[in-house]
Amino acid sequence: MMIRDFLSAVFLIAGAVFFLAGTLGLLRFPDVYTRLHALTKADNLGLGLMVLGLAVQAESWAVVGKLLLIWGLVLLAGASVAHLIAAGALHRGIRLWKR
């Protein structure tokens, strides 16, 4: 039980760190394309680690399945959204950031 709690805490805190990195990136990065990079990190890894941390604590396999389903949906949404927005931004002539 102790090991389970410890593992769960480690995964959850790592996930929270990724969310923090995503928010910071969204605020600090200079243009749409770099912000897209920050956003997908938070989406995929942050939520993935959170789901992993909660899945070790879950009371039944059905709950684990639901958590994984949620993560899968967010992955799918994140990937398609990143592609669509990057392609749309290029198409509309939003310039790439140069130092």
Add this chain to the structure above:
Amino acid sequence: MQILYGALALFLLLNLGAGMWRVLCGPTGADRMLAAQLFGTTAVAILLLLAQAYGNAALRDVALLFALLAAVTAVAFVRRAWPNQEEDDDDT
């Protein structure tokens, strides 16, 4: 563990509040949409944490719904609501 769940949910909520800045002053519509997308994901994480903390399984279904709608909102934005002429003064 309950305290950790609560603290992390609060932390994510603060993240969400900080991300609001990008919605307010994002130069292009795409930036605002990205912030909204991050809000969606953060909301999913918060709901999952609260579902575990308070043993409320219904919140997991709400999170599932958020995850489903995240894709729809962004696709609707790109196909319908994104103006074709973006003012080109966003290279700060």
